[in-house]
Amino acid sequence: MTNLDSSSMQYSRPPIIESIINIQFEKDVGFKEVEALRKKFSKHYFNEIEIPHYNVKVEVRENTKKHEAKVKQESISYRFSNEDSNQLLVLEPNSFIVSQLAPYAGWDEFYERFRRDWEAWRRVVGYQKISRIGVRYINRLDIPLKNEKVKHEEYVNIYPRLPSYFSSVNSYQVECIIPLDEVNAELRLNSAVVPSPVLNHLSVLIDQDIFKDNELPQKNADLFMYLEAIHKEKNKVFELCVSDKARELFK
């Protein structure tokens, strides 16, 4: 029987390849604020990359058969990263994204960085109405091959159900949108076979995106409490999606 108490689940080699907290806003943040944010976060991160967003307008006149294209820079985003390139912060005009690539050192460390950056962001921009909160965890299970085959049903609990006529599956991808009553949010759950980065293994992705776009917490204290609740829920979802045999791979 699987123990779903998230506090007991500590893996030595968690299969998380990316964890993301994404806060989106009703209105875009102006160029001026984005520039002030850039300066602020340059102190926390080793590197920054500018990502311009363009608006392309193509005009085609039928009678003259002439066409004209106008390109205008609409906004700008910044992507910050640490020296190891595994801690990322992306500032877009309408969203704030904190991401951690593997190795994942645990929720506490990830969440602390989110809080540090979020509070700094709010000090510069001030109140901005939140329109969506998303927490996404992308897990990849690298399963060793035996005789070039893997019984994927022995490792994951999310996969397509097929008639018994089909004896083998080359690849699959499934996606479900599921309501999560516990946190009054929705879960977009993806599972797919992906090319393995490890020789002699087959890799299965479990990508969970828990998001909410109504009745959102707007104050910091409420937001932090809500994220903690989502964290517990995402652990529960993950444990439900994998088997004990899978846990053996990363415990």
Add this chain to the structure above:
Amino acid sequence: MSVHYLSVNQPFLSRDSRKIEASPYFNSSNEPNITISSDGFGGVSDMNAQVFSKALAGLAEPLQRLASSTPPSMLESVRSGKPTRLDERLYDATATVKIKMSNVAMHIGTEWRDKLFNQIDSLHDIKEWDEDDNPVNKDSFGAFIKELILLKPDNHPGLGLSFNGNVIAMWRKNNDKLIIEFLANGKAKWLVSHDVGGDVERASGISNLLRLPECIAPYNPERWFKK
């Protein structure tokens, strides 16, 4: 319960089928984000209006809300234009291989990872860099990491780069050496040299990554790999 096997001896692992990978996670783009204006005269929006019915057009907005943005890791090489400055080129190459390594961090210990990061930083040291050199090739580096995870050597190799950015790994025990160059196409060139009382015997070959351990097995590679 019916059990379905996933077999790797199937075309889904071929390079061509990887291109049609449907997962949004793999929709990597190296281009700046571009949106098409919806208010252009006689433009794209007018064409769309003819193609989609009102009912279908109404579906687009909620579906877009559901969609997650591209994970930040997939934005790794997005710059406005190709980096021309040497420091940018070296930074991009270093960051790309570090992200590649992060992807398999669960198979690599922290100590080993830190050592590899130091080696990459040192290989890309701007003070030692010649303008004509090529930074590390990410596919060659990917092949090197795959082989290391397969071989699991106790002794970590010294690293170098070929003129075209391929990773060259070298193990040495006394005068005996094993040198492997990892090619971007997933193959490896290897060279073994063995000192027999002053006479140096050499053997070399080229093989795919999975077969490499078998190819070098006759030359007792444990002397290089084991502590």
